[in-house]
Amino acid sequence: MIQSLRGMNDILSNDYERYEYFLNTASTVAKRYGFHYIETPLLEETALFKRSVGESSDIVGKEMYQFTDKGDNDVCLRPEGTAGVVRAFVQHKLDKKGGIHRFYYHGAMFRYERPQKGRLRQFHQFGVESFGVDSVYEDALMIMMVADILKALGIGYRLKLNSLGDQHCMPAYREKLVSFIESCDDVLCDDCIRRKVTNPIRVLDCKNDACQNLYVNAPKLIHHLCEGCQSDFDTLKEILDNHAIAYEIDTNLVRGLDYYSKTAFEFVSDDIGSQSAIAGGGRYDRLIEFLDGKPTPAVGFALGIERLMELIVMPEAVREGYYLGAMDDESLPQILKVAETLRSTQKAVVEYDSKSLKAHLKGADRINARYCAVIGENERQEGTIWVKDLLEKQESTFPLTHFTTKENV
RNA sequence: GUGGAAUUAGCUCAGUUGGUUAGAGCACUGGUUUGUGGUGCCGGGGGUCACGGGUUCGAGCCCCGUAUUCCACCCCA
Numbered sequence: 001m002i003q004s005l006r007g008m009n010d011i012l013s014n015d016y017e018r019y020e021y022f023l024n025t026a027s028t029v030a031k032r033y034g035f036h037y038i039e040t041p042l043l044e045e046t047a048l049f050k051r052s053v054g055e056s057s058d059i060v061g062k063e064m065y066q067f068t069d070k071g072d073n074d075v076c077l078r079p080e081g082t083a084g085v086v087r088a089f090v091q092h093k094l095d096k097k098g099g100i101h102r103f104y105y106h107g108a109m110f111r112y113e114r115p116q117k118g119r120l121r122q123f124h125q126f127g128v129e130s131f132g133v134d135s136v137y138e139d140a141l142m143i144m145m146v147a148d149i150l151k152a153l154g155i156g157y158r159l160k161l162n163s164l165g166d167q168h169c170m171p172a173y174r175e176k177l178v179s180f181i182e183s184c185d186d187v188l189c190d191d192c193i194r195r196k197v198t199n200p201i202r203v204l205d206c207k208n209d210a211c212q213n214l215y216v217n218a219p220k221l222i223h224h225l226c227e228g229c230q231s232d233f234d235t236l237k238e239i240l241d242n243h244a245i246a247y248e249i250d251t252n253l254v255r256g257l258d259y260y261s262k263t264a265f266e267f268v269s270d271d272i273g274s275q276s277a278i279a280g281g282g283r284y285d286r287l288i289e290f291l292d293g294k295p296t297p298a299v300g301f302a303l304g305i306e307r308l309m310e311l312i313v314m315p316e317a318v319r320e321g322y323y324l325g326a327m328d329d330e331s332l333p334q335i336l337k338v339a340e341t342l343r344s345t346q347k348a349v350v351e352y353d354s355k356s357l358k359a360h361l362k363g364a365d366r367i368n369a370r371y372c373a374v375i376g377e378n379e380r381q382e383g384t385i386w387v388k389d390l391l392e393k394q395e396s397t398f399p400l401t402h403f404t405t406k407e408n409v
Numbered sequence: 410g411u412g413g414a415a416u417u418a419g420c421u422c423a424g425u426u427g428g429u430u431a432g433a434g435c436a437c438u439g440g441u442u443u444g445u446g447g448u449g450c451c452g453g454g455g456g457u458c459a460c461g462g463g464u465u466c467g468a469g470c471c472c473c474g475u476a477u478u479c480c481a482c483c484c485c486a
C-alpha cells in the first residue's frame with residue numbers, strides 16, 4: 001500500500017467541514033476589517049526566503065524543501081506566507097503606487113521537520129499582511145483581528161507581547177547584549193554561543209535553564225527602546241486595554257523570523273500540547289526594501305490552521321435537506337424527478353434501493369436529513385408523495401406535481 | 410537532527426509464561442410477521458495482528474530491520 005509522505009495528511013470530509021468552517025469564519029472577519037484575498041505560488045525562488053526569513057533562521061537553515069528544477073532554478077516550497085505576499089506586492093509595483101494595501105491568504109506551507117501533534121511537514125496557515133500603514137493602530141488591528149477570529153471559533157488563548165525595537169535602537173541594544181553574553185560565555189550552552197554570532201537576540205528564548213538563569217540579569221530590549229518605539233509600544237498597550245484584550249509582556253519573545261521589528265506578538269493555547277503557538281505576527285517595516293521595493297511600513301500575522309482545528313468547537317449540526325426513497329422499483333423514476341427539482345434550491349439525497357418505509361426513515365435519520373420523502377405503491381397510484389418532517393415529527397402527503405414544479409420548492 | 414513509547418476490525422481497545430478457529434464496545438448492515446426514524450431485542454459482514462526478515466515443532470506475543478504515529482528536546486503556526 002502506498003501511503004502519504006511523512007507529516008503530510010489528507011483532509012477528509014469530517015475534517016474538511018471543520019477546515020471550511022474555520023476558513024469561512026476567518027475570511028469573514030478579514031473582509032470586515034477591509035482585507036482582500038491574495039494567492040501566491042507554493043513554489044518560489046529560494047533567494048526570496050533567504051533574504052526575507054533570514055539565513056540564520058532554522059526555517060531557512062535546515063527546514064526547507066529545496067531543489068533544483070528542470071530549468072536549473074534553485075527553488076523551494078514556501079515555508080511561510082509573508083515572503084511571497086511581499087514579493088507579489090513589490091513585483092506588481094504596489095509599493096510605487098502608494099496608499100494602503102491589505103491582504104489575507106490561506107494555504108499550504110512546507111517545512112521539513114520531525115512531525116508530532118500540531119507540527120506537520122505540510123501544514124496550513126491563514127494570514128494577513130498590511131502595507132503602507134505606519135500607525136501602531138494597525139498593529140493593534142492585527143491583534144484584534146486574531147482575537148475576533150478566536151472568539152468567533154470559541155477558542156481560549158493567552159497573548160504574549162513584546163517590542164523588538166527598530167533600526168534606531170536595536171543595533172545599540174544588540175551591542176550591549178553581545179557584550180553581556182561575552183561576559184558569561186564560558187557557562188552558556190553551545191547553541192547560545194552559536195547564536196551570539198548568527199543572531200544574538202535569539203539567545204533570550206533559549207530553553208536551557210542554566211542560560212535562562214543568567215539572562216535574568218541580561219539587558220532587556222524593552223528598557224532600551226528609542227523614543228518612537230517606546231511611545232508606540234505604550235500606545236499599543238493602551239489600545240489593547242481599551243478593548244479589553246488581556247496580554248502579558250514577554251521580554252523573551254523574539255520570534256524566529258529575522259524580518260520582524262517593533263511589535264511582536266504570539267497567541268498561545270494551553271490545550272494542545274507542546275506545539276502551543278496558534279498565531280504569531282508583528283511589524284516588519286524593513287522587509288519590503290530588503291526585497292528591492294520602496295520602503296513601506298508593514299505588519300501582519302499568521303495562524304496555524306491544524307492547531308486551531310484541534311480547538312474549534314463546531315456548532316451543533318442541524319437537520320437539513322431531503323432524503324428521498326422508493327418503496328418499489330416502479331416509483332424510483334418519480335423520486336429522481338423530485339430530487340432534480342429540489343436540488344435547484346437545496347440538498348436532496350436519493351436512495352436507489354427500494355426498501356420498507358422503516359428502512360427509509362432510518363436512512364434519512366442517518367444522513368441527518370430534515371425531511372424523508374417516499375413514494376410507494378399507494379402514492380404512485382394517487383400521484384402523490386409522502387413527506388415526513390423528522391424534526392417536527394409531522395407527516396403529510398402532497399400531489400407529486402407540487403414537487404416537480406420549481407416555483408413550489 | 411537527538412532521545413523515548415506505541416502500532417491488533419472503520420474507531421477505541423482487551424488478548425495470560427509462546428500453544429486449537431484472535432475477542433469486546435461503538436460504527437456499519439439486515440431482521441424484528443407485511444407502510445413510521447433515533448434508544449429495545451435477534452442476526453450478519455468485516456482482521457496479511459503496520460511491513461520485511463529471524464528464532465521455534467509452533468509467533469499477535471521473543472529478536473533484528475523498516476515505515477508511521479505520539480511524547481520530550483529542538484523549532485514554530
